[in-house]
Amino acid sequence: xxxxxxxxxxxxxxxxxxxxxxxxxxxxxxxxxxxxxxxxxxxxxxxxxxxxxxxxxxxxxxxxxxxxxxxxxxxxxxxxxxxxxxxxxxxxxxxxxxxxxxxxxxxxxxxxxxxxxxxxxxxxxxxxxxxxxxxxxxxxxxxxxxxxxxxxxxxxxxxxxxxxxxxxxxxxxxxxxxxxxxxxxxxxxxxxxxxxxxxxxxxxxxxxxxxxxxxxxxxxxxxxxxxxxxxxxxxxxxxxxxxxxxxxxxxxxxxxxxxxxxxxxxxxxxxxxxxxxxxxxxxxxxxxxxxxxxxxxxxxxxxxxxxxxxxxx
Amino acid sequence: xxxxxxxxxxxxxxxxxxxxxxxxxxxxxxxxxxxxxxxxxxxxxxxxxxxxxxxxxxxxxxxxxxxxxxxxxxxxxxxxxxxxxxxxxxxxxxxxxxxxxxxxxxxxxxxxxxxxxxxxxxxxxxxxxxxxxxxxxxxxxxxxxxxxxxxxxxxxxxxxxxxxxxxxxxxxxxxxxxxxxxxxxxxxxxxxxxxxxxxxxxxxxxxxxxxxxxxxxxxxxxxxxxxxxxxxxxxxxxxxxxxxxxxxxxxxxxxxxxxxxxxxxxxxxxxxxxxxxxxxxxxxxxxxxxxxxxxxxxxxxxxxxxxxxxxxxxxxxxxxxxxxxxxxxxxxxxxxxxxxxxxxxxxxxxxxxxxxxxxxxxxxxxxxxxxxxxxxxxxxxxxxxxxxxxxxxxxxxxxxxxxxxxxxxxxxxxxxxxxxxxxxxxxxxxxxxxxxxxxxxxxxxxxxxxxxxxxxxxxxxxxxxxxxxxxxxxxxxxx
Numbered sequence: 111x112x113x114x115x116x117x118x119x120x121x122x123x124x125x126x127x128x129x130x131x132x133x134x135x136x137x138x139x140x141x142x143x144x145x146x147x148x149x150x151x152x153x154x155x156x157x158x159x160x161x162x163x164x165x166x167x168x169x170x171x172x173x174x175x176x177x178x179x180x181x182x183x184x185x186x187x188x189x190x191x192x193x194x195x196x197x198x199x200x201x202x203x204x205x206x207x208x209x210x211x212x213x214x215x216x217x218x219x220x221x222x223x224x225x226x227x228x229x230x231x232x233x234x235x236x237x238x239x240x241x242x243x244x245x246x247x248x249x250x251x252x253x254x255x256x257x258x259x260x261x262x263x264x265x266x267x268x269x270x271x272x273x274x275x276x277x278x279x280x281x282x283x284x285x286x287x288x289x290x291x292x293x294x295x296x297x298x299x300x301x302x303x304x305x306x307x308x309x310x311x312x313x314x315x316x317x318x319x320x321x322x323x324x325x326x327x328x329x330x331x332x333x334x335x336x337x338x339x340x341x342x343x344x345x346x347x348x349x350x351x352x353x354x355x356x357x358x359x360x361x362x363x364x365x366x367x368x369x370x371x372x373x374x375x376x377x378x379x380x381x382x383x384x385x386x387x388x389x390x391x392x393x394x395x396x397x398x399x400x401x402x403x404x405x406x407x408x409x410x411x412x413x414x415x416x417x418x419x420x421x422x423x
Numbered sequence: 424x425x426x427x428x429x430x431x432x433x434x435x436x437x438x439x440x441x442x443x444x445x446x447x448x449x450x451x452x453x454x455x456x457x458x459x460x461x462x463x464x465x466x467x468x469x470x471x472x473x474x475x476x477x478x479x480x481x482x483x484x485x486x487x488x489x490x491x492x493x494x495x496x497x498x499x500x501x502x503x504x505x506x507x508x509x510x511x512x513x514x515x516x517x518x519x520x521x522x523x524x525x526x527x528x529x530x531x532x533x534x535x536x537x538x539x540x541x542x543x544x545x546x547x548x549x550x551x552x553x554x555x556x557x558x559x560x561x562x563x564x565x566x567x568x569x570x571x572x573x574x575x576x577x578x579x580x581x582x583x584x585x586x587x588x589x590x591x592x593x594x595x596x597x598x599x600x601x602x603x604x605x606x607x608x609x610x611x612x613x614x615x616x617x618x619x620x621x622x623x624x625x626x627x628x629x630x631x632x633x634x635x636x637x638x639x640x641x642x643x644x645x646x647x648x649x650x651x652x653x654x655x656x657x658x659x660x661x662x663x664x665x666x667x668x669x670x671x672x673x674x675x676x677x678x679x680x681x682x683x684x685x686x687x688x689x690x691x692x693x694x695x696x697x698x699x700x701x702x703x704x705x706x707x708x709x710x711x712x713x714x715x716x717x718x719x720x721x722x723x724x725x726x727x728x729x730x731x732x733x734x735x736x737x738x739x740x741x742x743x744x745x746x747x748x749x750x751x752x753x754x755x756x757x758x759x760x761x762x763x764x765x766x767x768x769x770x771x772x773x774x775x776x777x778x779x780x781x782x783x784x785x786x787x788x789x790x791x792x793x794x795x796x797x798x799x800x801x802x803x804x805x806x807x808x809x810x811x812x813x814x815x816x817x818x819x820x821x822x823x824x825x826x827x828x829x830x831x832x833x834x835x836x837x838x839x840x841x842x843x844x845x846x847x848x849x850x851x852x853x854x855x856x857x858x859x860x861x862x863x864x865x866x867x868x869x870x871x872x873x874x875x876x877x878x879x880x881x882x883x884x885x886x887x888x889x890x891x892x893x894x895x896x897x898x899x900x901x902x
Contacts (some may be wrong), residue, residue, distance in 0.1 A: 180863060180896060250724030270727020273668040348610050360550060363670050365875055380554035385864035
C-alpha cells in the first residue's frame, strides 16, 4: 500500500514552477516563430491554382528553383553574391572588429569609451539612412567620394561603383561592414575584458610582448567569441535584404549583380513593379534560405562549438 | 541581427565570465554606460536627420503647401454635425509626390460639395505600392479607394474580388474605349476603375541653355537630334541627362519614349501580342541601337546616376535635354525651373508619321470590402466629372485627364506635350497589356536589358534575344 501511494504522489507531482517559467516563452516563440516557419515550409510544397492554398506539388518548387533555366541563374547568382557578401564580412568586418576591440581594451589609449561609442553609432542607424548617406557620398554628380580621392591624388580610381557590375556587390558589402563593425568590436571587447589581468600580467613578467600576449593568451581565450561572431555574421548576412533594397532597389541591379537571397525572396514573394508576387515560389526561396542558414549553424554547433566547449572545460 | 540584444545576450552567457565570477561586474558596468552613450548619440543623430528630412519636405512641397494637413472648408463643420455622422474615406496611392495637391486642392474641392465625407490621401512609395497594396487587401486593412495601376495588376485585384465593378457609375459615360482599355476585363464586360490620367513621353529641354548656345528650334528628326546633341556637347554642356542606375528610366524614358516611332505605335504593339512581330525584329533592335548611341551624350559616370540625381542635375541647369515623362514637368516647375520646353520623340526621317507614348497610367477604383460604398461611389462619380478633370490636369501639369471633356491647361509646357496628341498617333507602353503576365516579367526584363545596352554591357541584338527568349518561355499568342 505504502509503495503504491508513494508512486502515485510521485506521478502526480507536476513541476509547475518549470511550466510557469518556460510556458510564456514557449507559447510566444511557438506562435510567432515556430508555427510561421513550418507553415511557410508547407506553403513551399504547393503551386498556385485550384482552391485555397493551391495544388500540392511536393518538392517540385525546389527542383524548379535549382534547375529551371529561368530560376536557377537567379538562385545561384543570389547565392554566389551572398557568399561574396559573407566573405567580405568575415575578411574585413570581423578582423577590424577584433583589432578595434584589442586597441580599445588596452589601458594606454585615451578616450576609449568615446571611440567605442562612435564606432558603434552606425549600427543603431536605420539601414535606410545608411543607404541614403552612402548613395550620396558615392554619387557621381555630387558625392564627396571622387573629390576625396582626388585630394589624395588617386582620383582616377573613382568609378560609379554602384552602377558597375563587378564593384557593386563589393561596395554594398563594405557599406554593411561599415555599419555593423561595432557588433564584433563590442563582443570581442566584452570577451577581452573578461580575461583575468593576472594572466596577462604573468605573461608580461615572463617577457611576452603585446603581439605574443595577443596570439598566445588573448586569442585562445576569446576563441568561443570568435565562433559566436562568425555564426552571427553568417546568419545576419544570409538574411540580409534591407541594405541592397535601399541602395540598389528591388531589381538589385545592375544585371542582378547585387542580388542576395533576401532580395530574391522579396521580388519573388511580394513581386516588384509589374511582376506580381508568387507566394509559393517565394516560400520556396525562403525554405532554401532556411536550409542554407540551418546548415551553416549546424556546422558551427556540431563541428566547432563542441570542440570549443571541451577545450573550455 | 538586432544589435544591442545580441550583444547583451551573448556577453552575459560568456563562459569565461562565469568561471571568473569576481570579474563579472566590469564588462557589464562598461556596457551600461556604453549603452547610455549609444542611445544619446542615436537620439542626437535621429534629431539631426529628422530635421534634415522635414526641411527637405517643406522645400519640395512649396507651392500651395501653406495650408494645414487636415484642411476642411470653413462651412462644412456645421453641415457635418447636422447630417449626424461624418464618413471617412481613405485613398491608397503610389503618388506620394502629389500629397499636397490632393490635400490642398482636390480633396477640399470635393469636401466642399460633400460636407459629411472626409477624405484622406494615404500614399505609399511607388516601387512598394503593388506589394504593399496586395498585402493590405489580403489583410483587410486597405483604404476605401484604391488608385489603380493600369492593366494586369488591377485586373488581378478585380478578379480576386478586391476591387468593385464601377459599371453602374453614371460618370463613366465621359470616357472613351481607349481610356477605359487599361481597366476593363478581357471580355470587355466589367470596368473596375475610373480612368484618371495618362502621361506622355518626350524630351524636356532647358530654354536658358538653348538660348545661351544659340539654339532656336527643337529637333524634329533623328539627324537633327544628333546634330543638336553634338553641338551641345562641343559647347561643354551635358547634352542628355539620364542615368542607368535605377534602370527603369532607361526602359521607360528611353525605350518606350522613342520606340513607338520605330514599331509604329499601336500596330507594332498589337502585333507583338498577336505574335506576328517579335522583339528580335529590326524596329526593336534599331530602338536599342539608337539608345546605345546616347551613351557619349549622357553625364559622366551615368551608370551610377539614379533618377533623382538626374532630376536634380537638370534642375541645376548643367544639362540641356532630359528624356522625360510629362510627370517630370511639375517636379521641375516646383523646383523653380520655369524656363523649360517640351518636344516629342524625333521622327526617324522627315515626313514620317509621328507616334507618342500616351500611356494610360492611373485610375481610381473602389475597395470591394469598403464600409462606406455610397460615399466611395460619390467620390468616384465626382472623379469621373468635368470639375475633377480640369482640377487634376491643371494641378498636376503633365498628367492628362482621359475624360472626353475638353481641357485647357494653364501650364504652357504641359500644353506643348498635350498638343502632340493633335498630330501624333497615341500608343501605350508595349509591355503593359497582357505581355507582362508571366515570368520572367517583360517590363522588368526591359528595364534590365535596356540599362545594360546603354551601359555597353549588352549588344542590341543580344538584348533583343534575351527579351524574346524570356517571352517565348511562357507567352503563347492566341491563334
